[in-house]
Amino acid sequence: QLRLQESGPGLVKPSGTLSLTCTVSGASISSSYYYWGWIRQPPGKRLEWIGNIFFSGHTYYNPSLQSRVTISIDTSKNQFSLTLTSVTAADTALYFCARDGYSNLGYFDFWGPGAQVIVSS
Amino acid sequence: EIVLTQSPGTLSSSPGERVVLSCRANESVPANFLAWYQQTPGQAPRLLIYEASSRATGVPARFSGSGSGTDFTLTISRLEPEDFAVFYCQHYGGSPITFGQGTRLDIK
Numbered sequence: 001q002l003r004l005q006e007s008g009p010g011l012v013k014p015s016g017t018l019s020l021t022c023t024v025s026g027a028s029i030s031s032s033y034y035y036w037g038w039i040r041q042p043p044g045k046r047l048e049w050i051g052n053i054f055f056s057g058h059t060y061y062n063p064s065l066q067s068r069v070t071i072s073i074d075t076s077k078n079q080f081s082l083t084l085t086s087v088t089a090a091d092t093a094l095y096f097c098a099r100d101g102y103s104n105l106g107y108f109d110f111w112g113p114g115a116q117v118i119v120s121s
Numbered sequence: 122e123i124v125l126t127q128s129p130g131t132l133s134s135s136p137g138e139r140v141v142l143s144c145r146a147n148e149s150v151p152a153n154f155l156a157w158y159q160q161t162p163g164q165a166p167r168l169l170i171y172e173a174s175s176r177a178t179g180v181p182a183r184f185s186g187s188g189s190g191t192d193f194t195l196t197i198s199r200l201e202p203e204d205f206a207v208f209y210c211q212h213y214g215g216s217p218i219t220f221g222q223g224t225r226l227d228i229k
Contacts, residue, residue, distance in 0.1 A: 045222075046209070046220045046221065046222045046223060047166065047209060047211075047220040048220070049217055049219070049220070062216070062218075063216070063217060064217070096165055096166075098165075101168070102171070102213060102214075105213055105214060105215060105216055105218060106171075106214070106218075107156035107168055107171045107211060107213050108166070109168045109177060109178075111165035111166060111167075112165065113164070113165055114165055
């Protein structure tokens, strides 16, 4: 059974950098043809897609976040990671990693439980 | 970008009843690339429907999706107690992927 698990600091200072890692188990990131994505949900707001990555390292980002986002992948650890720079309180959210079940820019069929990140001094 | 508007914002219903949730796009959704998710408090979203009307693996038959172009619906034929949650629609197939603001389904 495919499982995803987010990990990383739950508190980040304003103007700092948010870093999260998603560990995938039950399948190899590099042996499938799926993209892997990050989605976030600010308190009381709608879900927001952040970006996707393929095992080759090919990425797609939401244009609204593109200048601050980097998604990377480590196939040896079966992990992919999110980095978001220059954070503000608006980046406070529940961050999910997920598998793109369509192949890319698609729907998400497996999700991690989410990681709460608060931006505060 | 495709903007999705869901209605109603909140819906109160009882177990056994049939409900219909709406998702409207500001422009036509290509190839009916529209998905629906269910989210309970503190949990990740669960994929219910993709390509407007295809049920995801393991989703009960009481959930059905329909629609095309700019208007889509999710129907739950007979509500079970575990169905009360927030439901989101999502457009995919192009960047950026976008989500609706959600419909909260409460027990009456």
